[in-house]
Every structure is written in C-alpha cells, then in structure tokens.
Amino acid sequence: MRGIWGGGIFLLCALTPLSAQRTQPVVGEIAVALSAERRGDLPQAAAGFLKILAERPGDGLALLGASRVLPTLDRREELMPLLGHALAIDTANTRLLGLAVRNWALLGRSDSARVYALRWAALFAGDEEPFREWALSALEIRDRVGAKAALELGRARIDHPAALAPELAQLRQAEGDLAGATDEWLRAVSNAPTYLPSAVLLLGVASPKDQSAILNRLKERGSPEAHRIRGLLRVRWGEPEEGMAELAAVVPDRLEGATVMIRLALDDLAERRDPEARRAAARGYELLAAKQIGAERLQSWMAAASAWADAGKESEARRLLGLISADPAAPADVAAHASHTLLGVLLAEGSVAAAESLYTTIEPRLTLDERDLDQRRLAFAWAMRADFDRADALLERDSSVAGFDMKGRVRALAGDLSLASEWLRLAGPYADERLAAVERVQLLALVSSIGRDTLPAFGAALRTLEAGDTARAITGFAALAHGLDSTGAAAVHLFAADLALARRDTATAVHLAEAASGDSAAASAPAARLLRARILAERGQVAAAISLLESVILDFPASAVVPEARRLRDQYRGAVPRGGGG
C-alpha cells in the first residue's frame, strides 16, 4: 500500500541547519555521534545526539540524528519530548512540525498528530502536506482509521473540492467504496489532468463484478474527464472500439494531454493482435495524428495504416498510405516505406497491375531487401493470375534462397513439376523461417512423388488452393490423382486428405485417406496410417488414434514419418502442448 500512496515527504533528508544552531556550532560532538551512526553503533550515536540535545534543545542536526536513530532502537517515545522542546524554541519550523506529525502518527497517537498537523496547516493555508504526512505515516503502521481521519480533516480544512483527492480515492477504493473512489479520482483528474494515468491504473484493478458500477458512475457524471477515464477503462476492460469511440469525443485540446490519453489506450492495446483491438488501435493512432504535425504525424499515420491492414481494412490502410506518399514533407525513407506497405495492400486487394506500376515508381527509393521482397510478392501475384512469364521475369536476377523458393513455387503453380523440384531443392530445407522451410519441403516431397515432368492440372489446383478455395482445390487434386501411378496418386490423395482434415471435413478426409491406402504402395502406408490417426483424433477417438500411431512407430521404424508419429502421440497424450512448438 505504501507504494500506491507514494509521494510522501522525506523530511529527514532536508538537513538544513535550524535557526537555533546557527550561532552555536557543535562540530566536534555531532561529528562523533554521526560517526557512530555511520559505523552502525546506534546506541552510542543515540547517546551522543541526546547529550547534545540536553545542552541545546534546538540543535537541528542532533534532532534529526535522534529522529533517525531512536526509532530504529525502538525508542521512538524518547524522541517526542525532544521535538516538543525544539518546537517551543522554534515554533514555526515546518521541518520540526513534520517530524512531530510523522512520529506521533507512527506511535499511533492520532490526537497528538492532529494537533501538530493543524499547527503546521495554520502556517500555510491550503497546504495539503500536513494532512498527507499524517495519513501516510498512519498507513505505515496500518492505521487506516488514522489515515482516513487525517485526509478527511484535510479535505474539510482546505477550501478546495479536490484537496487530497488522489489519496482519498485510494482510501475509498481500499475500503470497497468504488463509487466514492470514482468520484475522488474524477475530482483529482478535473483539477490536475496529470492524474489521469493514476486514476486509470488504480481503478483498472477493480474486479469484473465491480467494473460496471464504476462505468455507470462515470457515465452519470458525464464530464469530459469522466468520459476520458471511462473510455480508457473500457479499452482496458475489453471494449476497445467502444472505449476508443468514447475517447474520440473528448480528446483534450492540448497536444500533451491528448498524447497522454491516447497513448494510455494504445499501450493497453499493444499486446492484442485481434481485429477488434487493431481497429481500435488504428483509430487511436489517427486521433493522435490529428493532433500532430511533421514526422510525428507521419509516424502515427504509418502505425494507423499498419493497424488497419492487420485488421483486414485495406481501404483504410490505402487511404493513409496515400496521404503519406503524397506528403511533400515526408522524408524519403518514410515515403518509401509507406509505398512499400501500400504495395502489399494493393496486392492483397488483387490490383496486381497497379501494384507493379507503383513498384516501378518507388523502386529507386527502396532498400535492396525491400526491392527483392516486393519483386517476389509481385511474381507470386502474377503467377496466381497464370501470367508465368511476367513472374519469371521479375525473379530472373534473384539468386537468394527466398528467390529460389519463389521460383520453385511459381513453377509449381504453372504445373512445371520438374523445374519446381529443381528450384525447391536448390532452396534447401533449412533457410528462411521454420514454417516456410517446412512448407517448402512438403511441396518438394509432393511434386517429386507425382512422377511427371509437367502436370498443368496440378498447377491449377495449387492456384485454387493458394487463392483460398480449399474445397475446390481438394476436388481438383482428387481428380488429377486418378491419372497418376500408384505412388503419385497416393501422395496426392494424402495431400488432399490433409487439406480436408485441416478444414475439419473429416468425411472427405477419410474418403481420401482410404483412397491413399488403396493406392498404397508400401512407401505411403505409414503416412496414410498417420493421417488416419489424425482423423480419429479429430473425431475425438484419441485412444484409437494413439494406438494407430504406435503401430506406425513399431511397424515402420525406419519410416520418415515416425518422428511426426511420436510427436502426435505426445500431443494426444498431453505430453506436449497441442499445436505448440511451431
């Protein structure tokens, strides 16, 4: 709790000489006592400080030394008369008054703490510090009643509705008075907007069952500050779009305030990748951009465009990227990056010619990596449109592993299986990200086992699959398998069955897996059995699936699918996380 209540005053650090000592230097004695304190000989240090104070009750250094040492020795009571004597000499010394308030409160003597707090407050009308010091000290000994008394007395004595509001808010919240806490935070934020993050942080810990009460209270209050807190809490509590919409209506005029508010919401959304959160983040960045100028605005637009693209809103992303590309003030690298992103958006929309045209324009400004990546993306897009010559031309000079990989994929999309095998083999099984490498190896295995140099129907089915029409692709693969030899047919049937299983069409998967077994040649038997095990697991027959996998491992110990069989067995037995590790 002390951390929440942070911001207390540390009077002991302020070692300014008190007025009583200025004319009477006591360097020798105080030096001995301080030295004892530094050595850790606290009883001797205490004796030294007390000796000085017996002679000179107003000695500030000795008093501060005693206030450090005596409580550690569990002799805090002895400090109080010393403070009383010093305050009799120097009645308006706020440091001494602070020490008195703190130590009386730490002794649990609220009545005495109150006396000194009022005496201190009388010196500076409207100062919250005496009451805050009393409350914080009371809380250090877990005296919540004393703390509450201090804060409420302070609120009553200070003629300001937001006096001690953050402290009272936390006290109310600790007592379970969420409505009271909400009102206090509202007062605090209305008075000083810099309290907005604290209000959201601390109200944000409310349990789900209390959240609606807080939101309703803020709605009732209806002020811009109330809507700011409410919007941020809704973002935090799982209503990102609604929360951001509420914030959009109450963006502070000043850039600093607007930035703090919107950044708070964006920080809460930073870890979420779901479309709803990304849409909310995109709106947040746009709100921010509306308040900014120059490079900062461009960065916010870029972030918004990226968020819109992540959320599948290509048109919104295009709108912003167009703004950035057209901004004459945009630095070259920012504009190029925006154009590069825009190219991706155009390709996602299917506007390949427009994308290539944009690429031709921006090519000189792209980095080498961006240029290679864009060329590969364009090549793939042309291949998907069966314009293989244009695809090949774009890849002609690309001798990277990713380039070989794309050349192989383009040839596979064309049904040119011989060249596809060659390029995929050149790309190898290890480079790139693991998932891409695995996909490449699977494609290579498939085209190699078909046993034909060219098979346009395969390319067509693969394009259908890449276009996202899995059902029609499965039909295409099943149809072309009939014209192949048994090994090729089994491989294609297994591939199609795998696709069917991935879309949870188990009936088709079973049918295709049986066809693969029927075609079977010994080489595909373990793979077919593995697939049947996956189908069984998909149908909830986990024990049977495990049994089938064990037969794969035991009957075909030299098969390449054995590691996968062991892995699936581990997954079905709960030995490793399902789908993990990828």
Next chain:
Amino acid sequence: MTTRRTFLRGATTAGLAALWPGVSHALRANRAGSLLVPMDDRQADHLKAYGLAFRALERGEAGEWLLNFQGGAFLLPASEAATRDASLSGVTIEAVSALDVAGMHAEIARSNAEAVPLEKVPKVAVYAPPNAAPWDDAVRMALNYAGIRYDRVWDPEVVGNRLREWDWLHLHHEDFTGQFSKFVINNAGAPWLQQMIELQQSTAKALGMPSVPALKRAVAEQIASFVERGGFLFAMCTATETLDLALASAGTDIAAAYADGTPMDPQATSRMQWDRALAFTGAVLEQSPSMAVFSDIDGHEVNGANRQPLGAFTLFNFSAKIDPVPSMLVQNHRNVIPDFYGLTTSFRRSRIKPGVTILADEPGAPWSKYIHGEHGEGTWTFYGGHDPEDPQHGIGDAPTDLSLHPHSPGYRLILNNVLFPAARKKELKT
C-alpha cells in the same frame, strides 16, 4: 514413504559393491541380458529416458543408475516391455550382455563413478492450483513429456495434512508470501490476475484462513513438516525464495496491503526468524508492493532495478562414491548450461545458510543456481529460474514444447530430482 534415513540405511549390497564389484554387480546383472540407456550424446531423447527408467520401475524391473558413466546412463533389465517403450518414446537403448555389464561395473569401480540401484517407484506430487495449465510449470512439462505419473495437490490437501501420502513434492512459481507474485499493481486489470486472486481468496476463505498470506504461511509450514518427516522437496523459481520467506516470517506481516489489507511491517527485515527457513538467512526484504521482487536472495532481480544479465551456470563434479546424492542431482551430458530467468532466478551466496550444498553456480558471479540441503529426515533441492528452455520467459508466452528440446540439460536437472528418491544409496562417507 521412503525417507532419506531409510534409503541411507539400505546400504549393504551397494556398500559391498565398492569393495568387491565383480561379485555384487555380477549378481545384480545375472539376467538374460540388460538394456543400457546411454545418457551421453548418443541418446536421442534424454528427457524421455527418465520416463523409460521410471516406467520400468513401475513394472517391477529394478535397474541401476550409473552415475558419472556415459552421462549418467541407466541399466535396465532386458524386457519386451522396455524395448517397446523405448521404441515408442524414441529413446536410444543398447542391448548388452552380462559380460558387457560386468565390464561396465569394473570400469565404474575404478573411476569416479558409481552404480546406484533403482528400486522403488516414488510417489510424486506437484503443488499447483486446480486451474493451472501444465505449460507454465517446468516440472509438470518435464513429467508429462517423460511420461512420469504424478498427482496434483493444492492448498486443501496440504492444509488437510495429506502430504504424507507422497514421497516427492514439487513446487514451482507459487508465491508463498501470498502476494500474488506481486503482480497486482503492474498487471492490474489483467483477467488472469483477477482469476488468480479470486481463486486464492476463495480458497483461503473456504479453509477458514483470514487472508491469502495466512493460508500460504500455513501451507509453507506443512511443506516444511513434510520434509522434516522425510519427504523429498524440489522447488523452482519463486517457490524457493518465498517458501523460506513465509517460514521465516512467522508472526511478522511481510505482505502488501492488497494481499491482507495491511501494509508490510516496516521492520519486517529485522524481525525475520531465519532459523525456521530451509536454505536462506539474513535476507533484506523488498518493501515496495509494486516491485515484483521479494528480497535480496535473488541475485538477478528480473523485475527489479538491479536486473542482472543472464550468463551460464556450471554443475559441480562430485565424487560419485562418496557423495552419491549430489552426484545424482547433477548427472548431465553438459557441464555448462545457459542460465534462464525466473521471478527468482538465482540465490545470492551471501544469503545461503552454511552447510547447504551448492550443486551449480555461475563462476565469478555472487550467486548460485542450484542448491541442496537436508531438513530433519528429508531433503530439499532448490533450482532457480522458470523454464530452462525459455530463458526470457514472460507472462503469456507460447508454451514450451519439449519435443523440440529432447536433450535439454536444464530440464535433465529437474528429472534427476524426480528419479533421485527411487535410488537406494549407500551410506555417505562424508
């Protein structure tokens, strides 16, 4: 329940072996043949090899653990079941004749190695909340992956004095100070945190405890009693540090206000009773309720202002014949292991009690990683860090898939602890 004392008493056969290896080992190995499970770089799946040995014990096939021999190999009786199990698990085994076994024993007798009989299947319990998925607990992951059966226990079983039903107890990242791992302020509003708090508070209420810190202290006391009666305790991550803090804080409030309604006692550090703790002494407690650091026991303070970078820790090489217990705990095919963070990552040496055995530390650094000691009739082992194969582990990270780390030397240390109570060790000479 097997206790440290009982397995230390069962010394005769193994004791003779050290003096006259040919006779006793030949007696033990007088079978139709044996299966050697190498644990050096020839092994295809080090972690599953422990499960293979464990399941052999479950079938009544007593074997041997060959300490400091081929990476801590296992010798199992040749059986169809073991062969099938190894094939299904992908564990490397080698059929060896009685003559081969005699040769191995002779080599063991003349080197810093030892053959320890594995005889009894330890009853294993893991302390974990009922809603905890296995993927955030390195020990449960290791046990699941190796295929070692275990029971789950939590506060009701522990407070209900039921720990005596198990031989081996594991604790992972439980916060025994009852402060919800001190995540409350910095992760405010996170659903997983709310769920954790509600579960802990409702459990405390159901068990008649005034607060979660009070409940966790009662649990810590029961766990200490379990060890005192002869149990084997293995703890990782923050369970190590907070268990001792809970034990030492009897009568002192060391919990933040969000946990029990009152702030931590400002004098708590000076009021700790370290004689009640298992491993640590003289620690300074972290006063800030928002900083996810408990004390200065942890040398790394992953969430603190003095966060230290990760290095690598080195396993100590013990004399297998003289110190079989620590030898068992450090069997590995790697001697130097990359370090990994946890809410408690390491143990500052200046805070470790005298007499505690250091099993691994980082040379040149002021902390140890892996320590072991005795308490009453039982033993405890503390291993800092959260997940040996996820060194920067953060909340919400994807679960570790051990099939991608079958040779993990960090996970082997966990499994050494699981198998250690199965061993019948000869009387220690030191």
